[in-house]
Amino acid sequence: MTQDIRTEPAARRPGGRSARVRGAVLDTTLRELAEVGYAALSLEAIAQRAGVNKTTLYRRWGSREGLVLNAMLERGQREVPIPDTGSLRGDLAAYATEIVVASRTPVVEATIRTVASVGDREPRIADASRGFWRTRFEFAGEVVRRAIARGEVPPDTDPNLVVETVVASVYFRLLLSGDELDDGYVDRLAAFVAAGASAAGGAQR
Amino acid sequence: MTQDIRTEPAARRPGGRSARVRGAVLDTTLRELAEVGYAALSLEAIAQRAGVNKTTLYRRWGSREGLVLNAMLERGQREVPIPDTGSLRGDLAAYATEIVVASRTPVVEATIRTVASVGDREPRIADASRGFWRTRFEFAGEVVRRAIARGEVPPDTDPNLVVETVVASVYFRLLLSGDELDDGYVDRLAAFVAAGASAAGGAQR
DNA sequence: CCCTAAAGCAACGGCGCGTTGCAATAGAGT
DNA sequence: ACTCTATTGCAACGCGCCGTTGCTTTAGGG
Numbered sequence: 488m489t490q491d492i493r494t495e496p497a498a499r500r501p502g503g504r505s506a507r508v509r510g511a512v513l514d515t516t517l518r519e520l521a522e523v524g525y526a527a528l529s530l531e532a533i534a535q536r537a538g539v540n541k542t543t544l545y546r547r548w549g550s551r552e553g554l555v556l557n558a559m560l561e562r563g564q565r566e567v568p569i570p571d572t573g574s575l576r577g578d579l580a581a582y583a584t585e586i587v588v589a590s591r592t593p594v595v596e597a598t599i600r601t602v603a604s605v606g607d608r609e610p611r612i613a614d615a616s617r618g619f620w621r622t623r624f625e626f627a628g629e630v631v632r633r634a635i636a637r638g639e640v641p642p643d644t645d646p647n648l649v650v651e652t653v654v655a656s657v658y659f660r661l662l663l664s665g666d667e668l669d670d671g672y673v674d675r676l677a678a679f680v681a682a683g684a685s686a687a688g689g690a691q692r
Numbered sequence: 693m694t695q696d697i698r699t700e701p702a703a704r705r706p707g708g709r710s711a712r713v714r715g716a717v718l719d720t721t722l723r724e725l726a727e728v729g730y731a732a733l734s735l736e737a738i739a740q741r742a743g744v745n746k747t748t749l750y751r752r753w754g755s756r757e758g759l760v761l762n763a764m765l766e767r768g769q770r771e772v773p774i775p776d777t778g779s780l781r782g783d784l785a786a787y788a789t790e791i792v793v794a795s796r797t798p799v800v801e802a803t804i805r806t807v808a809s810v811g812d813r814e815p816r817i818a819d820a821s822r823g824f825w826r827t828r829f830e831f832a833g834e835v836v837r838r839a840i841a842r843g844e845v846p847p848d849t850d851p852n853l854v855v856e857t858v859v860a861s862v863y864f865r866l867l868l869s870g871d872e873l874d875d876g877y878v879d880r881l882a883a884f885v886a887a888g889a890s891a892a893g894g895a896q897r
Numbered sequence: 898c899c900c901t902a903a904a905g906c907a908a909c910g911g912c913g914c915g916t917t918g919c920a921a922t923a924g925a926g927t
Numbered sequence: 928a929c930t931c932t933a934t935t936g937c938a939a940c941g942c943g944c945c946g947t948t949g950c951t952t953t954a955g956g957g
Contacts, residue, residue, distance in 0.1 A: 503924055505934065524813055526731040531913055540936050545915065547934090596812065603867040604809030607801065608729055613870050620869040648884055655864030656857055662808040663863060664825040664856070665818050679853055683888025708955055710903065736944055745905050750946065752903090 511537040512544065516558040521593035525555070525601040552609050559598050560615060565589065569629050575639050575684060578630035579653050580677035586657050587668045596661070603662055624650050631684065640684045649684050653677065716742040717749065721763040726798035730760070730806040757814050764803050765820060770794065774834050780844050780889060783835035784858050785882035791862050792873045801866070808867055829855050836889065845889040854889050858882065 515537040519528060530551060534541040548554040567589065570581035589595050606613045628646030635642050656676050660666045720742040724733060735756060739746040753759040772794065775786035794800050811818045833851030840847050861881050865871045 525809060529913060543935060599868070600809050600812065604730060604805050606867060606870065607805065616868055617870040648880060651864065652857060652861055652884065655861040658868060659856065659860030659863055662811060662867065663804070663821055665811065665822040675853060679857065679888050679892050682892030683884050686891035687884050687887030734944065748904055
């Protein structure tokens with residue numbers, strides 16, 4: 488979401504009705520996505536619920552994918568705070584918990600599932616997701632850099648790998664295995680990954 | 693896929709036409725799923741390509757979800773061989789590579805994406821996926837048990853956690869971040885997780 | 898060689914798709 | 928206040944797929 492993915496004509500009349508329509512449509516799109524899922528998403532239903540004509544959707548966003556992408560970009564800027572508990576293990580556990588909580592929000596969950604389902608055939612959506620995770624990992628890498636500064640893990644530790652491993656495990660359970668995402672698991676996961684970082688630095692070659 | 697998820701009337705005439713129809717439909721379903729994705733899946737198209745009447749699909753499988761589920765169950769029995777390289781790190785790298793290769797098969801990738809996209813609103817599909825991963829992890833845990841036997845990792849190491857962490861990372865890149873899944877990454881991942889197991893045993897408490 | 902389970906066939910109303918031509922409206926610039 | 932034009936609304940279109948129904952045909956198990 489850092490790079491400028493132009494998917495919508497620049498607003499020449501940014502104020503007033505256009506902006507209202509835009510906001511209503513994007514909000515409604517995410518709500519519908521959360522309620523019925525991407526496979527059953529109906530542009531007619533979105534238009535109706537948003538109090539907008541169907542024609543407007545096609546004229547402004549071109550296609551279902553364009554609309555969904557813009558809705559996700561608009562409302563997907565959620566920043567997740569970087570914890571600072573004093574230990575890598577604690578930070579990873581706290582961060583994982585934040586991810587779990589966020590991923591249980593219907594809109595967030597629907598967004599993730601949509602990306603997973605169309606990531607191979609909608610390059611613009613895949614690109615947006617890639618950018619999103621890239622920046623998110625850059626921020627979250629802070630917990631590893633602090634651990635390095637504390638001497639808790641080797642200086643050649645790869646922050647990305649550490650954070651990615653934690654995040655990946657959470658989403659695997661959410662999307663595929665369906666196993667529980669309780670505090671017990673989060674703690675064990677954080678301990679395990681933190682131990683790996685201490686031992687290997689995540690940059691073994 | 694171990695437990696008996698009955699989603700289809702028991703075949704009273706298992707030989708001959710019924711079996712042929714069944715096979716053709718399930719094959720075609722997965723092919724279509726791979727080509728157009730779950731969101732655009734058309735039962736009419738499946739029937740036509742399979743040389744079967746549309747009515748048959750609804751009478752036998754009831755709904756789109758039932759059909760997709762059975763297709764996945766039927767053809768999803770893929771066994772992944774458990775590597776034995778002599779070291780946990782080597783085994784995990786080999787296993788991860790197998791997963792990467794398998795996940796690039798169009799049918800397998802389509803299946804995974806389908807599960808991820810409807811896992812929250814199709815309990816039968818979610819259950820099947822859960823069972824699939826449970827048994828797969830049980831088998832793959834062998835690499836960890838051997839590492840324990842070799843004294844490479846602590847005896848209280850949790851085999852599931854170790855294997856799951858590796859698998860999860862692969863699927864995260866495939867489904868969400870889109871980052872590369874080359875040998876370099878697989879090696880770093882395997883080294884990192886193996887180091888975590890050596891240090892923590894994955895069962896910290 | 899039967900006879901019945903299973904598959905084929907034809908048609909149904911309904912709905913969402915994506916597009917089109919034209920009318921209404923609202924907001925930005927003067 | 929007044930344009931004037933970008934934007935939205937509106938109505939209607941053909942199309943394809945949905946999921947179902949009643950009936951006929953067929954094939955394979957006994």
